[in-house]
Each structure stands twice: as structure tokens, then as C-alpha cells.
Amino acid sequence: MPRFFQGGVDSFFTLLKGRDELTDLVYIHGFDVRLDDWPRRHAIASMGGAVAASMGMRFIEVESNLARVLEDFGSWPLHGHGFALMSVARALAGDISEIRVPGTHSLKGQKPWGSWLDTDPLFSDQRLSVVHDACEAERVDKIIALADQPLALRYLRVCWGRVDGMYNCCRCEKCLRTMATLHALGKLEASAAFPLPLSASLVGRVLLPRYGLRAYARENMELLQRYRPDEREMIAALRKQLRRPIWLSIRLIKWHKRINRWRNHAARLNAWIQGGAR
Structure with a gap:
């Protein structure tokens, strides 16, 4: 099949x-x-x-x-x-x-x-x-099952990001969500699919623009409280995600996209200017 x-x-x-x-x-x-x-x-x-x-x-x-x-x-x-x-x-x-x-x-x-x-x-x-x-x-049950599978730890791909040279960008919401689960299970370091380090500050900055996304943060917080209760900063970072209002997350995402567009325009303009100078 x-x-x-x-x-x-x-x-x-x-x-x-x-x-x-x-x-x-x-x-x-x-x-x-x-x-x-x-x-x-x-x-x-x-x-x-x-x-x-x-x-x-x-x-x-x-x-x-x-x-x-x-x-x-x-x-x-x-x-x-x-x-x-x-x-x-x-x-x-x-x-x-x-x-x-x-x-x-x-x-x-x-x-x-x-x-x-x-x-x-x-x-x-x-x-x-x-x-x-x-x-x-x-x-979260699925990731728990995959955490003991070397094939999944090597090739798991959750990212839709467009970061040159990166299989998973390790910085978008989906990557950080999955990395947090693997971290709670003590399997993140064994996963070649996520080569960049995870920190509480990165997790705390994750924006959740839909109510459905909040379930994942709750599941990760419960996992950390169960398996790694000493990870107070990471638990607090997940709680910060949940406390941030939906409307604020939506506005911040729109603002970030606007800033990225400005940066891309500026980069293209700078490349054009430098090309003309030659």
C-alpha cells in the first residue's frame, strides 16, 4: 500500500x-x-x-x-x-x-x-x-514514539522555512515546538535533524496566532513538568507563549513580515548600487 x-x-x-x-x-x-x-x-x-x-x-x-x-x-x-x-x-x-x-x-x-x-x-x-x-x-504521543527511532531522529523534517543550507531552520514555530518536545524527552542532542541549539529565550519568543497551536505548548509544558521539572526557564518560556494574546501574536507576525520585506528591499537596493558602482 x-x-x-x-x-x-x-x-x-x-x-x-x-x-x-x-x-x-x-x-x-x-x-x-x-x-x-x-x-x-x-x-x-x-x-x-x-x-x-x-x-x-x-x-x-x-x-x-x-x-x-x-x-x-x-x-x-x-x-x-x-x-x-x-x-x-x-x-x-x-x-x-x-x-x-x-x-x-x-x-x-x-x-x-x-x-x-x-x-x-x-x-x-x-x-x-x-x-x-x-x-x-x-x-506529542507521536513524537514520544519517534524519539526512540534513529531513522526519525536523523531525517525528521517539520520545517517549511526557506533558510539556505538548512534542512530544518530550527527557529520557526514548528521547529521550536518539535525541538522542545525532544528536549523534554532528552532526545534533542541525538537528533541530527535539528543541529542548532535550543534556548528558553527562543521558545519564549514563539508566536501562536491560532488557538489550535496552544495545545502543543501545553503538551510540551506538561512533558517538561513530568520529565524535567528543574527546567524552570523553559517551562516559563512555554507559559509566556500561552499568556501572549492571540491578537498580539497576529500583529507581531505581520510586523515581522513587514520588517523582513524592508530588509529584502534594502538588500536588493544595496546590491544594485554596488553593482552600478563597479
Whole structure:
């Protein structure tokens, strides 16, 4: 049975949970990484090939520009990514008879989302069965399971960032969230996927613009209180995330994006001036 695989927590958990049933890993270039981002594309292809080879499976690479097409019609996480995944699944129908989609949310945490339990199976027919692989495990439960898997610690990829030369940027919300969980479990230093150090100050600056993101901070705080209660600064940093109002996080994110645009414009202008001076 093939399954979609991008190297994230949900992907790796579904892979290791169903390793005896799966035959192929399908990765789609162009969804979470730009088609023209060749360094990251090469790194992900190498990762997928290595993971598939170690599991005795095939690695199937698909290229699609649907992410660019759909971005003008709605939110990618809320609407687009599920439809895009199903479009690729339907394109493969005939060559495959069943495909498994890693579930983002647990069975009790199901909610309307781009890809979720109630909609993914609706794309099935006599030629293709689409299985949304949701289970009882929450995200933190999945990372706890992956923390003892050397393959996951080496290749886990949660980052959509565009940092040159970095597999995971180690500084975005998703990276720091995952790193905090691994740190609480005492496994961060063993994870080659996150080479940069973690600090309480970095965790405290993480902005949570949606209520759904707060569950991850609570889970990490509970893990630290259980396994590393002496980590008072890290626990306080997670509490700081939770105390920061949603509206403030949204405004700060917009301000940071504006500053980054100004910096990019200034860098291009400076390069143009220096080029003219020569």
C-alpha cells in the first residue's frame, strides 16, 4: 500500500506504525517547498530515498504546481492541501489501488481541515481507496514514539522555512515546538535533524496566532513538568507563549513580515548600487 510522505511527525508516525503494510512512499514536490528551491528539493529527495531504502520500500516523486494554483482560492491548510493531495491520488489511480494519508489530528481531535477523516475517503471509488490514517495518538504521543527511532531522529523534517543550507531552520514555530518536545524527552542532542541549539529565550519568543497551536505548548509544558521539572526557564518560556494574546501574536507576525520585506528591499537596493558602482 502506498502512502503520502513528507518526512514530518505525522508522516513518520504513520510510516512506522504501518511498516508491515506499506510498499511505497509518495512525495509531492511543489506543495510545502517551492519547485524552484533546488537545494531543499534535493535534500528532501535524498531523505525520502534513504528512508524508503532502509524500510525496503519504493520512493515515488511527483511534481505539481497545484499549490500555486490553489493559493488564490482559499487557505492552503484549511482548504487547499487536502484537495491537492486527493488530486495526486486520483492521478495515480490505476497504478495503485489504495493510498494512505497520514492524519494530522487524533480521532477525538478531528475537525474540518484540508485533509481529514470525513472528507478524504469521499475521493475513493472502484479504482482507488483513499484511507485517512487517524488514530488515538496526539502529536506529542507521536513524537514520544519517534524519539526512540534513529531513522526519525536523523531525517525528521517539520520545517517549511526557506533558510539556505538548512534542512530544518530550527527557529520557526514548528521547529521550536518539535525541538522542545525532544528536549523534554532528552532526545534533542541525538537528533541530527535539528543541529542548532535550543534556548528558553527562543521558545519564549514563539508566536501562536491560532488557538489550535496552544495545545502543543501545553503538551510540551506538561512533558517538561513530568520529565524535567528543574527546567524552570523553559517551562516559563512555554507559559509566556500561552499568556501572549492571540491578537498580539497576529500583529507581531505581520510586523515581522513587514520588517523582513524592508530588509529584502534594502538588500536588493544595496546590491544594485554596488553593482552600478563597479
